[in-house]
Amino acid sequence: MNLTLKVWRQKSAKDKGQMVEYKVTEISEHMSFLEMMDVLNEQLVNSGDEPVAFDHDCREGICGMCSMYINGEAHGPDRGVTTCQLHMRMFKDGDTITIEPFRAKAFPVIKDLVVDRMSFERIQQAGGYISVNTSGNTQDANAIPISKQAADEAMDAATCIGCGACVASCKNSSAMLFVGAKVSQYALLPQGQVEAADRVMNMVAQMDAEGFGNCTNTGACEVECPKGISLENIARMNREYLSASLKG
């Protein structure tokens, strides 16, 4: 395949940035999108130009690092995949592909396609954990009964990889699908009950402090989420929040 790429280039957080056009040739349909980007970068390095900066780590849909906005969609045109799992067979010979960073006030661009998602880390630090008694009296996890339904729903919520596609897809730059998943994975389990009220209050307060917008039930986040995180997690977070506010 021969392709035209329109790529967002931005030297630093302070630089204005612009779309720059490149041509790549002989791209195999079996390549992943990141492998295609590697071809572009090799070409740029060989011609003495600076390669395009983009985030990646696992390249198998686990780490949540590869944050590209491809042809107007977070992680591109396929469903249930991250950018590293996106294959070039989703495109046709002669296509023009637009590649931008995830855009949101709370995800400032660091360089080219790399954005700063530390806001997600700070939300996690505000309550996305449980405290475990390590005094030697720790209860065996297998001795705590958990219903199959609660275990399945908690596991589904825990598959969120913190990629930020939900924020990038939302017209309000809302992080509620991410925070809803993180609150839910503990709210559904007995181990999460001790700190449940503080957790949801603190995580929502941090989410607001970071400048994420509110949810207006558009549902774009659920459509673009590579892990199929359900909107039900937002509803559960809202219920947890209401119940914690009434207790407070």
Ligand code: SF4
């Ligand atoms: S909810 Fe989905 S889109 Fe949002 S951070 Fe988690 S995995 Fe990514």
Ligand code: FES
């Ligand atoms: S590089 Fe890890 S999810 Fe894509």
